[in-house]
Amino acid sequence: MKISTICISIISYFFILLFVYAAVSKILDFENFQIQIAQSPLLSTYAGITSYAVIIAELLISFCLMFPRYRIYGLYSSLGLMTSFTIYIYLIIHYSEFVPCSCGGILEKLGWDEHLIFNIGCAIMAAIGIYLSVRLKQRFLKTSLWIISTIIFSFSLVLIPFLSSEQMMKKNNNFIRRFPHHPIVQDKSLDLGANSYYFAGISNGKVILGNYISPLTITEIDSSFTTFRQHTIKLDHYDHPFKSLTLYIRDSHFYLADGTVPVIYRGNLNTLSAKTMSYKKMYFDQLQVLDSTQIAFRTFNPNTKIRSLGILQSISGNYHLNDDIIKKQKDGLFDTDGQLIADSRTNTYYYIYYYRNKIITIKTSENSVSEQNTIDTTHIAKVQSTILSDGKTKMTAPPLTVNKMATACWGVIFNQSNLMGRFENRDQWKTNAIIDIYNTQNKSYSGSFYVQNRHKNKMTGMLAGNNYFYTLIGNEIIRYRYAQTIMEDFRKGEAENLRSE
Incomplete structure (x- = not known):
């Protein structure tokens, strides 16, 4: 051979x-x-x-x-x-x-x-x-x-x-997620001793928390992430039938609001005294502070029978509803449900539907509204409802939740999805929350990452800051460092915002 x-x-x-x-x-x-x-x-x-x-x-x-x-x-x-x-x-x-x-x-x-x-x-x-x-x-x-x-x-x-x-x-994703290596890395954690906290915002590098059980308490996490201090807010009027008094932070000011009263207080974090800035102007169920002069809110418009978004001018007290932003698909109540979030760095607010793959971006500086899809394929809200004899609308079956909660910074949205994509490990979903990242400047999907449960406790809140990503899980607040790719998205958003100004 x-x-x-x-x-x-x-x-x-x-x-x-x-x-x-x-x-x-x-x-x-x-x-x-x-x-x-x-x-x-x-x-x-x-x-x-x-x-x-x-x-x-x-x-x-x-x-x-x-x-x-x-x-x-x-x-x-x-x-x-x-x-x-x-x-x-x-x-x-x-x-x-x-x-x-x-x-x-x-x-x-x-x-x-x-x-x-x-x-x-x-x-x-x-x-x-x-x-x-x-x-x-x-x-x-x-x-x-x-x-x-x-x-x-x-x-x-x-x-x-x-x-x-x-x-x-x-841009045209068919529900396949991408998981870059370590987009966030756990930095520090702090035991708060209770699980009744929620994120109110960030001021001077400090994370500020509200408390569902004690609505007049402000919890301030120091920048070293080793200790926290609590303060009590003083109101000029307490004689209201509060149901859901919620704390919001914007720069050096805080806001307390309850849309069922409806009332909005405003105060300075240095004095912790709040005065009524709006009372019985309009009813609302969600609110986000954009800047010292504008507050975005969501309400149910009795004329159109659907949810609407509006802007309250804090100086004049006047407000304006926009009935064209939220789109009705079925009943106008459940199918339009979603979360209103604000990007304090760009004076932009977003509305993310719970039951369909849609993000709405509203730029107040440009008076513009745009839409982009999340990567799942649920275009039509899968909700079932009926109208009762008293005229109220009742949900008749559990809906398919697409998006659970979100936070935004520099034009980048971090959205917790409730749906498993193609070619994903089912076991990971049992022990993690899945966060999808969207760039609103070019309307694109940037990637995803997992936030692991801690001692069988699931994530109940998240907040995106300039340098860190924060979560609330059980009694703990956890801080994560961003990877370089996310920081680059932030810089693109910052540059875009500066150009627009």
């Missing part, structure tokens, strides 16, 4: 072993393999077809390599597949926004650079096998052209998804 024939056999059996082992490993842990593909910055939107195509290709190539009659096709296919893997890894390392985890299996101990070297070696080995096979037939020129064509085709096979996947992922 000639040496060239022996070399061809060795190369063929090497690829058979490599591809069969790789294919079987993927099949045995197929769910995890799909999750890994879904996290790829290049292949996220093609995770379904790619996960099957790679396994089928590896098995078909192995089959061809087993038989001398089809071995040359197997070697060309091996060259193409290893070239595709090489180009893919090169793009991941040099052009990806983040580098995902390495694949498992026989090469799980290798990093991305080692993978690149290994794949280049395999591609060269396949090319050598092809030349040795053709040498027996003396067709070098034609073989070289075929090898070059195979490399070009393989390059295109990877480049096209690379160019289109990011656009589809960020």
Whole structure:
């Protein structure tokens, strides 16, 4: 037997072993393999077809390599597949926004650079096998052209998804989440001794908490995140039938509001004395302070029979309702329910529907309203309701909740989703809250991260600041540091806001 024939056999059996082992490993842990593909910055939107195509290709190539009659096709296919893997890894390392985890299996101990070297070696080995096979037939020129064509085709096979996947992922997502490495990292935690706190805001670098049980108590977390102090607010009038007195912080001022009275107080954090700034102007069920002159609120408009958003001018006391922002789909009550949040850094407020994949951005400085979708596919609110004999609307079945709560900073929204995306691990959902990040400047999805439960306690509140992300879980407040990618989104939002001013 000639040496060239022996070399061809060795190369063929090497690829058979490599591809069969790789294919079987993927099949045995197929769910995890799909999750890994879904996290790829290049292949996220093609995770379904790619996960099957790679396994089928590896098995078909192995089959061809087993038989001398089809071995040359197997070697060309091996060259193409290893070239595709090489180009893919090169793009991941040099052009990806983040580098995902390495694949498992026989090469799980290798990093991305080692993978690149290994794949280049395999591609060269396949090319050598092809030349040795053709040498027996003396067709070098034609073989070289075929090898070059195979490399070009393989390059295109990877480049096209690379160019289109990011656009589809960020703007036309089909509910596939991306989890960059450590977008937030836990920094510190503090035991508050109770679980009745909520976030009121941030002032001078200090986190301010309100308390559902003690509504006139302000809790101030020091910047070192080691101690907290509590103060009692004094009101100019207490004789109101309060039901839900809520605290809001804006710069050095605080606001207390109860929309069922309805009343809004305003005071200074230095004096802790509050005076009535609005009384019986309008009823509301949600409120957000935009600046010292404007307050956004949500109310139920009896004329249109749907929820409406409005702006209260704190100086004049006048308010204006906009009936065109919140859109009715079914009953106008439950289907329009959502959360009103404000971005204190940009004087922008947002309305995020609970039961459909829609975020509304309202910029007061530009008097503009725009919309963008969250990445899930629930366009129509899945709520069922009926009108009772007394005219009240009652929900007749539990609704499908899409978005649970949100917070915003510098045009970046952190939204807690209630739905599991494609190719995600169900066990993770049992022990974590899922947070999706949206950039409202370019209306895109930036990525997601998990906030882990603590001692079976789930997250009850979250707040985004300039430098830290905060959560309330059980009796604790936890502070996290942002990764560089999130800080870059903040800087883009800051620059955009400065330009608009």
